[in-house]
Amino acid sequence: MFETQQLKIHWQQIQHPILKAHQSELWVCQIEPPVSEIAGNKWLKLAPILSKRKPSQGILSFGGAFSNHLAALAAAGYFYQFPTIGLVRTDQLDLNNPTLQRCIEYGMQLEPINRMQFRQRDTIEFNQYLANTYPTYIVVPEGGSNQDGASGAAMLPLADTPAGEADILTVATASGGTLAGIIQRYPHKQALGLAVVKDQALISKVKACLPTKENFYHWQVFESDTPYGKVTPQLIEFCCALKPQLTIEPIYTGKALFKLFTLLAKGNIPKGKRIAFFHTGGLQGIAGLHYRKIITDKQFTLLKQI
Ligand SMILES: Cc1ncc(COP(=O)(O)O)c(C=O)c1O
Known part of the structure; x- marks a missing residue:
């Protein structure tokens, strides 16, 4: 009943001036779960x-x-x-x-x-x-996030973009289980966790979700510039600007993509790569941002449209 192999996967190539300037391709992977409320x-x-x-x-x-x-x-x-x-x-x-x-x-x-x-x-x-x-x-x-949770995340065929194999696999990272799943499915690919929390224990949390008998060498976590949940006007603007192409929110997916673009712009990620990003969901949280008045009515109306 809970087969993850049967999942429908949607791929979308993102267009953005930063990607163009860095000759990079970005493919966003979304899953269509059997129950839409159990998203990403x-x-x-x-x-x-x-x-x-x-x-x-x-x-x-x-x-x-x-x-x-x-x-x-x-x-x-x-x-x-x-x-x-x-x-x-x-x-x-x-x-x-x-x-x-x-x-x-x-x-x-x-x-x-x-x-x-x-x-x-x-x-x-x-x-x-x-x-x-x-x-x-x-x-x-x-x-x-534990070894069970990571084994589920390992079912995601994140490297299989419609344009061919991705060079770099990326995901928003908080408690570490999703990144651990990606790492164990693709031990020889570069996997980047884009942290959305400031947590010095994050690396050990990811390791705790990995199988203990194997060693994994090709992964890295990029630190978050702001604490968990901190949403800047610039970040909200970024999510709104991407909206015609993609629905994201600023706590997880928006913050992670913003970081990815910053890393590309700074040259921390080499040019000419095909990058896959897993859209981890989290869109239910948009109503909570509006409720706390972190986003305006107008931003809410824009971001909540799926
Ligand atoms: C929408 C969303 N994206 C990303 C993450 C981070 O995933 P993980 O906790 O497995 O690192 C979470 C938290 O689980 C989340 O809710």
Whole structure:
């Protein structure tokens, strides 16, 4: 039921003056998941866990108040009929938040956990507490990034662009599982993670999602210039300007593409390459940006059109 090989893939070549100036080709890869609400990398990372789940088990996971991962997990629970719990990094649940509203509509049980508790989510003690409190739930880490999640991302044929094999594979990177999947599928290709978080542990997070018995040498993570969630007017403008060709948002895909173009402009990526970029989804988050007044009504109207 959760075969990732059967996925429909859409490719789109992007036109942009920076690409032209650097004689580079950029191909964006999007997947069409069986359930559209489980979009982008979320489908890939959740599919192996959904396959493993026993009928009596629910799934519990973590995320921020506007988490794409929790929204996708809630949709999975609704469409495949299993209970879900989302532990949300917040002091108080804001029930007007469009992401949380959507989670609730899909039947997810939401519980707030404060920042201090959230930081302890990977400790043995906290996981023991979760196992005791929710014995019938599989606990999935934040972002769905673990070796299972990465094995799902490894199903993506990201190098197979319609113009031929890509030289460089790129993706927005936060918790590391998607990049780890790309690395293990293409160990001999150059894989670039475009970080959207400032996290010194990101490299080790990617490594933790990779198979331990093999070594991988051809990958790199480019640091984010701004902290996670920081959206500058320039970044929003970039997303709006690309809109006639591609729908992106400024927290993940927009920020990563902006970084990619900056790297090309600075000469950090050699000229003449065919670059593939995985569109990891995240478009549900656009409503949350509007709700927080990070984007204007006009920008919202433009960006939300798919
Ligand atoms: C839309 C979107 N893109 C990219 C990422 C980053 O993927 P990963 O956490 O596997 O590095 C995420 C978070 O999972 C996301 O929601």
